[in-house]
Amino acid sequence: MISSPDFRLPAAPGLSFKPEHFAQAVQAKTALFFEVHAENYMGAGGAPHAMLERLHAEHALSIHGVGLSIGGAGPLDPDHLKRLRGLLDRHQPESFSEHLAWSSHGADWLNDLLPLPYTDETLTTICAHIDQAQTALGRRLLLENPATYVTFADSTWPEADFLREIAHRTGCGLLLDVNNVFVSATNHRTDPRAYLAAFPLELVGEIHLAGHEAEALPDGPLLIDSHSRPVADPVWTLYAEVLARTGPLPSLVEWDNDVPGFDTLLAEAARAETLLTEARHAHAA
Amino acid sequence: MHTPPDHATTQARLHAALWSPQTPQGLGEAQALDRRFAVYRNNVQHGLSRALAARFPVIERLVGPDFFAATARVFAAQHPPQTPVLLDWGDSFPDFLATFPPAQSLPYLPDVARLEWLRGEAYHAADAARADPSALATVDPARLRLTLAPSVRAYAAQHPAVSLWHQNQPGARPAPLPKGPQYALIARTPGFAVTVDPLARDQHTILTNLLSGQPFARAATTDPTPLLALLIRHQLIAQIGETP
Numbered sequence: 349m350i351s352s353p354d355f356r357l358p359a360a361p362g363l364s365f366k367p368e369h370f371a372q373a374v375q376a377k378t379a380l381f382f383e384v385h386a387e388n389y390m391g392a393g394g395a396p397h398a399m400l401e402r403l404h405a406e407h408a409l410s411i412h413g414v415g416l417s418i419g420g421a422g423p424l425d426p427d428h429l430k431r432l433r434g435l436l437d438r439h440q441p442e443s444f445s446e447h448l449a450w451s452s453h454g455a456d457w458l459n460d461l462l463p464l465p466y467t468d469e470t471l472t473t474i475c476a477h478i479d480q481a482q483t484a485l486g487r488r489l490l491l492e493n494p495a496t497y498v499t500f501a502d503s504t505w506p507e508a509d510f511l512r513e514i515a516h517r518t519g520c521g522l523l524l525d526v527n528n529v530f531v532s533a534t535n536h537r538t539d540p541r542a543y544l545a546a547f548p549l550e551l552v553g554e555i556h557l558a559g560h561e562a563e564a565l566p567d568g569p570l571l572i573d574s575h576s577r578p579v580a581d582p583v584w585t586l587y588a589e590v591l592a593r594t595g596p597l598p599s600l601v602e603w604d605n606d607v608p609g610f611d612t613l614l615a616e617a618a619r620a621e622t623l624l625t626e627a628r629h630a631h632a633a
Numbered sequence: 634m635h636t637p638p639d640h641a642t643t644q645a646r647l648h649a650a651l652w653s654p655q656t657p658q659g660l661g662e663a664q665a666l667d668r669r670f671a672v673y674r675n676n677v678q679h680g681l682s683r684a685l686a687a688r689f690p691v692i693e694r695l696v697g698p699d700f701f702a703a704t705a706r707v708f709a710a711q712h713p714p715q716t717p718v719l720l721d722w723g724d725s726f727p728d729f730l731a732t733f734p735p736a737q738s739l740p741y742l743p744d745v746a747r748l749e750w751l752r753g754e755a756y757h758a759a760d761a762a763r764a765d766p767s768a769l770a771t772v773d774p775a776r777l778r779l780t781l782a783p784s785v786r787a788y789a790a791q792h793p794a795v796s797l798w799h800q801n802q803p804g805a806r807p808a809p810l811p812k813g814p815q816y817a818l819i820a821r822t823p824g825f826a827v828t829v830d831p832l833a834r835d836q837h838t839i840l841t842n843l844l845s846g847q848p849f850a851r852a853a854t855t856d857p858t859p860l861l862a863l864l865i866r867h868q869l870i871a872q873i874g875e876t877p
Contacts (some may be wrong), residue, residue, distance in 0.1 A: 387717045393757070394784070458713070460673060
């Protein structure tokens with residue numbers, strides 16, 4: 349696991365925080381951390397900030413940005429960097445992370461994590477954006493691998509190598525979303541284990557796990573990273589294989605659509621904890 | 634020799650394809666590229682539609698989910714969010730509804746949408762100190778100046794939108810709608826609930842005067858007791874002061 353004062357999440361399970369689970373989340377006795385999307389907490393005051401402060405008094409907090417558009421060709425939005433800095437200063441989370449994706453075009457915000465070709469040009473642009481963001485935010489960030497449904501004819505870098513090079517050039521850490529690895533590999537008819545074999549696991553500061561939906565294409569499944577279901581069995585298997593190589597890591601179960609009761613989320617966290625305990629024992633031995 | 638497009642060109646192609654049925658050029662070879670790219674198109678359009686529905690739940694209830702989704706798609710294409718902070722998106726939705734041809738048979742929709750927008754503003758407004766109302770007794774009434782909490786909004790509607798909104802809350806029952814304009818105080822209570830309290834017209838005038846910064850004696854064009862009682866009950870007076 350990457351070591352830095354900017355990445356202080358515990359090597360324990362974590363859950364997406366939903367306001368409807370506030371009372372149970374605050375009282376949860378299990379070792380847990382919680383993650384929120386930065387942009388949902390950019391109002392001036394009121395319940396969102398009050399809940400986050402109370403939650404953070406009990407549990408470690410990860411703030412996960414979906415708005416920087418690091419993978420875009422244009423410059424980062426300086427106003428959004430200021431909002432992010434204000435949020436991070438206000439809540440002092442144990443980790444901040446963002447995505448290898450773009451989500452704005454000109455002034456328009458598109459509300460999705462859109463894909464990009466992996467080329468020397470985009471590598472240079474992304475590294476400049478991450479340098480700018482880390483300077484403006486006064487901390488290092490974790491960059492997450494995307495779930496993708498298309499590739500680009502002009503890509504010249506494999507994704508795992510591209511992420512490794514970004515991390516080496518900028519000093520950022522990586523957020524390894526195991527569900528995204530499985531979704532992308534399935535969609536592009538490639539081997540998720542080959543991807544993980546090439547992935548720089550020593551730079552990982554957090555794991556993401558989530559559920560996906562499936563559609564059928566003529567040549568096989570099209571998986572959609574929906575965050576609307578329990579984590580799928582093959583994703584749990586890949587996760588256990590990663591932990592066998594890394595030892596325990598902060599491991600978030602994301603669930604953002606069709607959100608179930610808190611007990612269902614706790615059951616997913618317990619499943620992650622079982623695998624984390626095995627990894628702890630294996631690495632202590 | 635093939636010269637790859639620069640990244641800005643690639644992005645522009647993808648962006649255009651999100652709002653048209655065409656699949657963009659330059660994607661890697663794969664089966665069913667149109668269905669693969671459609672995932673992104675659906676994510677963008679559906680995601681924005683759900684964000685708008687979260688901000689305007691009574692509008693969605695009044696027009697039904699299918700009409701709402703179709704309306705939201707047109708609104709999102711014409712007025713896309715200009716920042717990643719979606720809680721700030723939708724302030725032009727009430728005016729959009731006022732001129733959106735398919736919504737013209739429901740003339741009260743813009744008023745209800747304005748009410749919902751103000752509720753969202755109140756929910757996210759800055760926190761503020763709460764003044765002790767007993768100080769009202771010690772201040773010279775002629776020089777009294779009230780500073781209200783940042784969440785307080787004065788709401789006025791041509792249509793009976795306050796009644797419509799209340800009747801479309803969970804558990805509420807429909808009742809005959811009154812005719813004519815309606816007024817309300819919208820604000821966040823200390824327990825973080827957003828309240829919509831009907832006001833008489835003269836009390837709405839006083840509230841508007843107070844929010845514009847007028848001293849109390851000038852703002853209170855009629856007996857202000859009903860409004861003051863409401864402000865005290867919800868702890869919405871941030872500061873009780875005197876003009877110099």
